[in-house]
Amino acid sequence: MRSMLLPLLMLGAFALPACTTTADDGGGGTVASSSEATPAAEAAPADQGLASVASLVEQVNIPYEQFTLDNGLRVIVHEDRKAPVAAVSVWYNVGSKDEPAGKTGFAHLFEHLMFNGSENAPGDYFEPLKEIGATDFNGTTWFDRTNYFQTVPRPALERALFLESDRMGHLLGAVTQEKLTNQIGVVQNEKRQGDNEPFGLVEYAQLEALFPEGHPYHHSTIGSMADLDKASLADVKQWFRSRYGPNNAVLVIAGDVSAAEARPLVEKYFGDIPRGPVNNPARADVPTLSAAKSEVMHDRVANTRLYRNWAVPGLLSEDMVPLDVAAGILGGLASSRLDNELVRKDQTAVRVTASLQPFHRVSLFEVTADVKPGVDPDVVARRLDAILADYIANGPTEDEVQRMVTSDVAGRIRGLEQVGGFGGKAVALAEGTLYANDPEFYRKQLLAYARVTPEDVRKAMQKWLTRPVYALRVDPGERGAYEEAAASKGSAASQRPRYYRRPQAGEKPLAPLPFVAEDQSGGGATAQQPTAKRPLPPVGAIGNLDFPEVERATLSNGIPIVYARRTAVPVTRVTLEFNAGVAADPANALGTQSLMLELLTEGTTTRNSIQIAEEQERLGAGIGTGASLDRTVVGLDALTPNLGRSLDLLADVVRNPAFDPGEVERLRAQQLTRIAQELTQPGTIAARTLPAALYGTAHPYGRSPTGTGDPDVVRRLTRDDLIRFHQAWIRPDNLTIFAVGDVPLAELVPQLEARFGNWAAPASPKGTKTFAATPPAPRSRIILVDRPQSPQSLISAGYVLPVRGTEDLLLLTSANEVLGGDFLSRINMDLRETKGWSYGSSSSVSLREDLVPYVISAPVQADKTGPAIRELMSQISGFTGANGVTATELQRVINGNTRELAGQFETSGAVLSALRSNALYRRPDNYWETIADRYRGMTAAQLDQAARKVIDPKKIVWVVVGDAAKVRPQLTGLGLPVEVIKPAAATPPAAAPAQ
Template sequence: MKKWLLLPLVISLWSCESTQTQSASTAKNALTGVSFVEQVPSQPGKTVIPYQKYVLDNGLTLILHQDSSDPLVHVDVTYHVGSAREELGKSGFAHFFEHMMFQGSEHVADDEHFKIITESGGTLNGTTNSDRTNYFQTVPANQLEKVLWLEADRMGFLLDAVTQEKFEIQRETVKNERGQSYDNQPYGLLRERVAEAMYPPGHPYSWQTIGYIEDLNRVNVNDLKAFFLRWYGPNNATLTIGGDIDVAETLALVKKYFASIPSGPAVHAPEKPSFSLVADRYISMEDNVHLPLVYMSYPTVSIRHQDEAPLDILSSILGAGKTSILYKNLVKNQLAVQASVSHPCAELACTFNLFALPHPAAGKNLADIEAVIRASLREFEQRGVEDDDLIKAKAQMEASFVFGLQSVAGKVSQLAANETFTGNPNYIAKDITRYAEVTKADVMRVYKKYLKGKHAVIMSIVPKGQLALAAAPDNFTVPARVIPESKPTSAADLNIRKAVDSFDRSVMPKAGPNKAVTVPSMWRETLSNGMKILATESHETPTTSMLLKIPAGHYYQTQDKAGTAALLAAMLNESTQKRSGEDMSKALQKLGASVSISAGNQYLSVNINALTKHLDATLALVYEKLTAPAFLATEFERNKNNAIQAAINAKKDASYLAASAYRQLLHRDNIAAMPSSGTAATLANIELADVQAFYQQQFKPKNSQVIVVSDLGRAQVLAALAPFKAMTGAGKALTLNLPDAKTQTGVIYLVNKEQAAQSAIRIGKRSLTQDITGEYYRAYLMNFPLGGAFNSRINLNLREDKGYTYGARSYFHGDKFSGAFTASAQVRADVTAQAIVEFVNEIKRYAEQGISDQELRFMRNAINQKDALKYETPRRKLGFLAQILEHDLSADFVKKRSDIVANISKAEINALAKKHLVLNDMFIVVVGDAKTLKPQLQALGYEVIDHEL
């Protein structure tokens, strides 16, 4: 179910904005060429993100939001162009250009965009969907001008830097992304095939954003440049800046860098082609999967249509969580491993989607499952809409909106999207109204209008060789794409637009001094039962986030019954002695609260997010979950069987196979060699009594940890946690020995995955256990320029220079008990051997020659300027506090780390590289088509050992 915006509530967004009102007012008429449009302030009693809106003479829309709660800024440039603006036969252009926008521009050298932002202590990315492409950065506030300089340069001065070589490399990178996310992914082609069958030929949504390989192969670099010239003008862009800004200064900077960029061709709202299905369209495909899947997709409306909101609520009733009809009819009774409903919406069209994965033990084929889904729709019609349906949906909407405002990035993204698609950054008020006003009659009306008796695309995905499992024989064939003839674009066809400036754009702006970053103040408490509490106050939203960590994780179980802790976590999400799992889920949903329970290596973790006004009620339900589980046999069998199926299905995924083989070879015969979720074999060994015994042994408060980020003070938080004082006892202490596995090194372990489009590679060895200010942390600094950043040596080589992969990296990872050094990537199958050679060369070169002066400077700047981003959101604060509590740190560990970064010498880094990057101590894992790969890998001179999982 989609993320919703929500009901009226008061959020104190105004307090961070009022200090610069005079500055904003003065700025309105201060600059020629920049027109003030409106200012929307905070409004008590209403949910508003305050902003000022301007338009430059070249058509660029500018949205400014002030928030001085943290010394950072978030910059978003959204272009109203996605794959829906592409021409037939030229699919993938919008996404392709997202890649090209990071490859340097006229005044920014190749691969420098990532380097500059990373070195500034920031983060960045870009995303493309069917309707828009956006580029965004979060940086310390003093780096704003640098970001604007970078964004303006690629908006106005990109094309001269787009070379044939860059074009070819990024074309290969996009192909790798498609291979990793679509072709080599179980069920990865589902949405592409459904869209082809749903939409008429040539409809803008009939192809996916990633595009077709044949289209990418067909085009030339000038075709791509022409696409940029058509859609990437300032008049088709919205620049949104939020955070700790001065409005007048920001306006002046925006004018300086963007005002001279010429407008592009006029852009109009896209048309919404109408279409309908006159009959159900059954399609199918065989895939390398364990479980078959049926997917039913009905066409509905388009985003912000008056029927979108009631359709969303209908999707919640039918398929969102344990209170839904599909859960009751398919998952609870073990006819299906998984079932859900969604109603994703886009600018031109929406679809109402229902899907399920049948449980093998049920003996049902996809036709049977389809019949249950259709019966569930009829059941809804008889059942109708209940009061709780609307209460739950609207409570979830409120919580979703509030939690979305916890970061400047979240607020900026909301403003940018609303402006791009509605022309009104303040559209949130209308969103709130349209969802708040949904009635029972509205939900029934849209069911009858869009689902009852209507036609859908019904897609069956079945394991290879098992087409008989399909819901029905195919009755629809996707028409062959007819690509119109067109001559390749030449350089002479391009109408290049150039800005004329009175300053030198080749000079990168210098940042002023970093603004002071305040480490969150915190308080500690240990309850009488041994629970340790570490908390901090945060007043940006009226919310409370908690992380409860109980020493009952994977490491406490026996190897033959790995998965016991994970099954315990699942059972704690089921019925209690007081209410059913469905009633518990309903109660939490009505509060707008989320509670997730999971098992890690050392701890069982309970993540709680609540609106503070409902904190007591939420914690009462959490306490009931944790202290009074029902441990029903039927629920255990369902969770156990589903876990077994998930374990079997995961073995179809190359990344999972690589991680599993690598873990085994690092640890061999101990619990750390096993996945925390268990294997099909170990899960089969587990009985309900084992889970109950594990609960009785380990689920105790002594040495448990509670981390809290809330707008409440100490006394109020302790009062809310008072019920947990009734828990007593201590779990069994962890005694764990993880000896070296003595795995043969200098060899390749090959795991077969037949006909794999990509190969998954892991290179590494056992290494340091985790510490905070010791050698482990210093090794992290050493690795940063090798494989720890986007512009690291490994990633630049394998992705940016060679086009072998969508991404490659190296890293140290570990806990208190063991650690490892790992280099990893998924690469095109045909370059597996070459990729290993490049990995080895980079690691060897770095170990022998060490870090350069430039890399040392880059590492220091990048890591020590990140502080502004470390503590912004409750989630980040939780992670920070959890680290302190786990390692019993004082708050000055931050200063100690900063001193290490500032003072670590080149000689020390080089010594660490020589010590930890010894290739003869490492082994290699490759997952791919063994028949093809084995001779190629042997030709490299390695012994190749077949490895079975």
């Protein structure tokens, strides 16, 4: 799979000119519209009726209008009426590369501060966003930019623009020393959380080696603990004044709004913000090492990983697209050169990647190989370098380029179904405008992909990848000393937590927003802040969700089909769902299902693993397997023009797996390595510890949800075991087909009938799951899993509730939203926003078909582990005792959950998930259309009763994954017995012969 290390840098670069026209708009600014002409891509020959890349690119168009305010704010508006939502995305032309020495991490730190309230919208920004039903809302910082984004119901657009304008033009009066101190603690815990992962320190070594001292990309975006310690209030305020003016920003509005509707609102809220100093992004040449550099690090990892890195040109270089294609062919595609040679043929590596990480001025070309445990890393390193040298010298084939480009373009088309979020149309327009001064940058990139040739790729590699390489090797072992903060930056533990106090006498609760049915109109306003200098604008009436019509059909052999039509993009998603899941794994053979599923796409009776991978790539399709606790799925994500052949491949994979003995051995080794890796990661260590403590090992839920299983079992599984499991569970009489696409159901059913209608169940009995085992009586205690050298502890706790997922649990899940199920919840606001001990903490009612657990997750800095558990105990006891849901909290739940529904189901993938969850939890087809009225009818007393009835703080089992030497002394006085254990150790798979 392709590495997705930079989720928001989704677009590459072009050397093509812009194609917009500009004219005087009569208001002192400029206005432009997108060109209606569609550039013609040079089409590659169609492959037996497959859609060509050129024809796919022709379907991609994001019409827009743009204008510039007198203060320099550039505004792009894209009208998309498919759903009653609008995305607001603000991109600031400032990132960590603009930070001077001694102030690393400031750009990211200020991103946090800009969520902590402004002069006319005091308090956390997530509060008003939740109130208006925002979805996909967040902020991110990277080397080149800082952005803030949210998708809101159309009647709440004015409120969203007000909020963004207030933190752009009216922020500094709300930035206090208390907020700064708190957010320094939060950011330092975010840093600890990333650093605490295996290979979590690699990025620092890479940046230091590839970029010389003083280079803008020499330091990481998260910054250093020491610089964060030294950040002063004067420093951060000056940082804002010098960089966050409207003339250094791009505002994109995309969705259910026209430019004519949006412009008056933008002028009203942003027009009076004065220009700031121009932030000229730091210039940065592409550095070249004077000689090849090799280093060795040690980390608490399961296997050796090899890295090869080069600094290469940035987004605006004509070599960007060829280098991206080069990386995909080398180690991004499932059929990549490295996969075929090192993983499939030599079997000396268990995972390989190659990726291009694009930035504005420079980019990183990265190659990795995870060495199979027991194999000499030097052997793999020599083979890796030989493959690289041959590839660079001779370049790719035409077929490789075509497969890579088709896969890439297909993925981008799917991403553009969203108007906002992390990768929708607003992102494409904003990124192009910010970096290339061209909103149509995305389209020129797509055309460049359609036109790239093998020779283009070869020349780019020879130009840039023949330069000295940085070679890093990370071996298992103890880490070096960790750079810690000078002291905890959280506020005093006695500080009053916010957002969950009882209202004072005479205090009014948060007012509900107005509601009317879809065919009505109306408006209203929430209560304004009494001291606001700029009043919050009213929010119009928001109607009920119009969920797509659910249609049903049945194939001739009885397989049911559940379908919803969405026409925003030419994509069809099909999920074959089997009533199995991790719970179906034999109790004495855990890991059987996972190995069986991995093998489905690694060979059928007519196709080998390489042929399956290559065919998916030519089709622009994706076939994946997976399992939740309750269901097993084989999913297809297909371009509708190629649906027929994509379904052919899906049917072959599901119905005719070969379970080739050689592939069984290869995938067995990979699964054993994954198990070993899980035992080095805090999250998966907890996932392997807590379920058994809650449910007992005899219960189907008393096992790790990863499904990788027991290494001793995986080591002894036979081909016949896998065939038997497949016949028992992956069969037509255990299957429901769920689909969402842009074709009528009447056209889809014949295609499904042709591939699955004649599928007959085997003679062997169908598998059955049993939940007869009773979980052990809850015994509250602390299980401390010793993971030395952990700068952070992961607290994972819970207990089994006396309810099932098929019951109506809406009141309970809504109550938990107040306690721990939302950013604004009591648990998160206490540990993160009040104390600064955690980057994020939560609790959940973890739905599943049978008995449901209540689960708490809180990664906290190591020196606050004991106090954090005490605070969590206090929060839960208070919530289930006298300190129940307040009127303000209730209204937040109602407002947020009713108004976010339109944005929640914007994409076909979200609709598909809803169809499946309705079936699993036995809900009616119209469930999501009726849920808003149910929220509106809730009372605080009902939520309190639902929580108090089933959540018992005295029954919670606490698992802590952390450094026992630091953590164990903190646990005394909590009143619970403490068991200290070591993570299980997995024996590595047998080594393959040296090649």
